[in-house]
Amino acid sequence: MTRNICSIATLCLPTLLWSATAGAASLGVQNAEPAPSASTSLAPPSDPNALRICASKNQPPLSMADETGLENKIAVVVAETMKRKPQFVWTDRPAIYVVRDLLDKKLCDVVIGLDTGDPRVASSKPYYRAGYVFVTRADRGLDIKSWNDARLKSLGHLAVAFGSPGEVLMKDMGLYENNMNYLYSLVNFRSARNQYTQIDPSRMVQEVATGSADIAVAFAPDVARYVKSSTTALRVESIADDAAKSNGEKVPQQFDQSVGVRRDDTALLAQIDAALTTAKPKIDAILEAEGVPLLSLAH
The missing domain is CATH 3.40.190.10 (Periplasmic binding protein-like II)
Known part of the structure; x- marks a missing residue:
């Protein structure tokens, strides 16, 4: 979601005809981050039967207030696989800010669509590349x-x-x-x-x-x-993953995507990993319907 350059993820695929750093997948410019805005949703009360999903209202086509974004759809599948109710916690800001403004403040519990290994979070096993x-x-x-x-x-x-x-x-x-x-x-x-x-x-x-x-x-x-x-x-x-700067420094073109949780939320991370395994066919179907070409996972 934060094609959070990986804001992003961007957002990473065989030749097809279709009718936020250099190593990050997603789109983003993070030179100066604004202070949290009053437009950020209030956190819903804690509910063990719900999965609180951090999300931006304004990150098309990945995340949108009407829940038709690619990552919104994936979030719903993950929550339902976990036998929980999907509960979106929204911000008007771009998705590059949801970790800092929502997840870190415990206003929500998961972020969809981060690069695997994003240092701000504990990331799930990748569910697509x-x-x-x-x-x-x-x-x-x-x-x-x-x-x-x-x-x-x-x-x-x-x-x-x-x-x-x-x-x-x-x-x-x-x-x-x-x-x-x-x-x-x-x-x-x-x-x-x-x-x-x-x-x-x-x-x-x-x-x-x-x-x-x-x-x-x-x-x-x-x-x-x-x-x-x-x-x-x-x-x-x-784009072939062979790009490099003139000094030989590699510039990656392909990225595994994961769900992010707070770094100390190991129990939830284990539940997410299990749900991703079960939900993989449904997630793949969403990606294919969107027209996203899929690559083999690197990990």
């Missing part, structure tokens, strides 16, 4: 699958999420400066310096569909829904 993708118009005939493809340097506008591995690589390759004004135009030139600023994933897909961008670089779960519903045929290529 996803990666970054290149999105282009199908009629362009582009089959770019790696950051090592020389054709990237000959393209025009590249739409890429701020704070993502793609932005890191564009800067290292000398491609960012020529795209900077374009990228900031997608957020109405709002500065990322002192506030969370991110390009809407649906906007990134639209830019490609209309031809305003030659290619978009995005975490597959962040854009799968919009690519699938596009009236313009789009091509999606999983």
